[in-house]
Amino acid sequence: MEDLPLNKVVRLLEPGPLVLVITSYRGKNNIMTMGFHMMVQHDPPLIAFVLGPWDFSYNALVKSKECVIAIPGVDLMEKAVDIGNCSGEHLDKFKAFNLDGLNGEQVKPPLLKQCIANIECKVVNTQLSKKYNLFVVAAVKAWINKDRSEEPIFHHKGDGTFSIDGQTKDMKDRMTKWKEITE
Amino acid sequence: MEDLPLNKVVRLLEPGPLVLVITSYRGKNNIMTMGFHMMVQHDPPLIAFVLGPWDFSYNALVKSKECVIAIPGVDLMEKAVDIGNCSGEHLDKFKAFNLDGLNGEQVKPPLLKQCIANIECKVVNTQLSKKYNLFVVAAVKAWINKDRSEEPIFHHKGDGTFSIDGQTKDMKDRMTKWKEITE
Numbered sequence: 001m002e003d004l005p006l007n008k009v010v011r012l013l014e015p016g017p018l019v020l021v022i023t024s025y026r027g028k029n030n031i032m033t034m035g036f037h038m039m040v041q042h043d044p045p046l047i048a049f050v051l052g053p054w055d056f057s058y059n060a061l062v063k064s065k066e067c068v069i070a071i072p073g074v075d076l077m078e079k080a081v082d083i084g085n086c087s088g089e090h091l092d093k094f095k096a097f098n099l100d101g102l103n104g105e106q107v108k109p110p111l112l113k114q115c116i117a118n119i120e121c122k123v124v125n126t127q128l129s130k131k132y133n134l135f136v137v138a139a140v141k142a143w144i145n146k147d148r149s150e151e152p153i154f155h156h157k158g159d160g161t162f163s164i165d166g167q168t169k170d171m172k173d174r175m176t177k178w179k180e181i182t183e
Numbered sequence: 184m185e186d187l188p189l190n191k192v193v194r195l196l197e198p199g200p201l202v203l204v205i206t207s208y209r210g211k212n213n214i215m216t217m218g219f220h221m222m223v224q225h226d227p228p229l230i231a232f233v234l235g236p237w238d239f240s241y242n243a244l245v246k247s248k249e250c251v252i253a254i255p256g257v258d259l260m261e262k263a264v265d266i267g268n269c270s271g272e273h274l275d276k277f278k279a280f281n282l283d284g285l286n287g288e289q290v291k292p293p294l295l296k297q298c299i300a301n302i303e304c305k306v307v308n309t310q311l312s313k314k315y316n317l318f319v320v321a322a323v324k325a326w327i328n329k330d331r332s333e334e335p336i337f338h339h340k341g342d343g344t345f346s347i348d349g350q351t352k353d354m355k356d357r358m359t360k361w362k363e364i365t366e
Binding site: 008010011012013014015016017035036037038039040041046048049050077078081082084085086125127128131132134136152153154155156157158159160161162163165166167168169170171172174175176177178181182 | 348349
């Protein structure tokens, strides 16, 4: 994993990929799948997501106030779906899914070696966590896996079907109002 | 536009499309482009998004507490990008971009006829609007354009490039924990 400047985190999340969330609490690491997330601010990057008490990772997130958001490529689609359909309560998902953790720099939960990118996050606002299970986190360190950065991402279409990114269109010339983001 | 059951709104937004937001205030309708949004709750559907004072639509949203979120197909990609790179302050974007408004049912801002789908929304929470420009809205009525529902959506990659949905993979059989959403 190589360093990714924090002002580029938006490029990982604005397209709306299905992501994995890694938490760590009392010596136990866990992975879950998440589709409800968005960028809140470009730079410094803030992210919001929804993670509820129905998720085993909820308690770890609330207690540790940290997580890693990992972006899987399409080669991990089946694993990502299966990770989202079992609980970490009695299962070590790293072993079960043959995924390797790597040490991060700013937070305790491990990065996922097999993913395209990893974002280390710290919870900064919980005002809407009781009402909507909505957490705002700051991205404090980001990593890109250069070997996999060309791998297409994929999106949950909300019904158990998933779309894989196809063609990319470059519209940078038309971004006259937002030139700074295209650099 | 045909009625879309509200519990299907997640299928429009969870994949993370670039969307258009329509507001109406004091007789003036406006359209803007938005990439920072997420689902907050499946059913009844809640959505969060970020829309700030730098957007001309901000005042209309804050004052009227209503908007329409429209999902453009790839045939509208250039228009969507250009809509996001000009201001409605001195421009009628409906005329400028040759887009037709249709009357909604629950809110004042018009639906966009040329889009795949339209979601009528009412602001339900502004606790994080001062701090993060984050609004939570309830989807109160949704519409699908059957003629265009097969049109691919597209995603902003955060840097002025856009990815178009390619292949779709059906993983419904693996959604053992979330069967209800696949129906």
